[in-house]
Amino acid sequence: MSNLKKIREKNNITQIRLSIDLEVSQELISQYEVGKTLPTITNLSKLADFFHCSTDYLLNRTDNPTPVNMLNENDIEIANIIDKYIFLNNESKKEFINFLDYLVYKNGISH
Known part of the structure; x- marks a missing residue:
C-alpha cells in the first residue's frame, strides 16, 4: 500500500496522527504502508474516507486517487x-x- 504513504505524506499527516484518527496503532499504519499487512475492510474504508480517495488507490490498483462518483x-x-x-x-x-x-x-x- 505504497499509495497510502504517498497520500499521507502529501497531506502532511504523520503515522501517529493517522493512527489516532483511525483508532489503530502507529505500528499497524506502518505495516500497511510497507505491505506487511492489509487493512480490514472497515479500516480501508476509514482510510479512504479520511483521505477522500478511492480504496482502489489505497490498494495500489490505480494511480488516480479520485473516488468514483457514488451511485445514484x-x-x-x-x-x-x-x-x-x-x-x-x-x-x-x-x-x-x-x-x-x-x-x-x-x-x-x-x-
Missing part, C-alpha cells in the same frame, strides 16, 4: 435487478427478457 438510486436499483437476473436459469432469463420486451412495447418505448 437508479443505478443501485438496476444493479439489484442485474444481481437477481444473473442467478436465474436460462428459461427464466428468456421469460424475463420477453416480459421486459412486453413492458417496453406496452409503454410505447422505442429502442
Whole structure:
C-alpha cells in the first residue's frame, strides 16, 4: 500500500496522527504502508474516507486517487435487478427478457 504513504505524506499527516484518527496503532499504519499487512475492510474504508480517495488507490490498483462518483438510486436499483437476473436459469432469463420486451412495447418505448 505504497499509495497510502504517498497520500499521507502529501497531506502532511504523520503515522501517529493517522493512527489516532483511525483508532489503530502507529505500528499497524506502518505495516500497511510497507505491505506487511492489509487493512480490514472497515479500516480501508476509514482510510479512504479520511483521505477522500478511492480504496482502489489505497490498494495500489490505480494511480488516480479520485473516488468514483457514488451511485445514484437508479443505478443501485438496476444493479439489484442485474444481481437477481444473473442467478436465474436460462428459461427464466428468456421469460424475463420477453416480459421486459412486453413492458417496453406496452409503454410505447422505442429502442
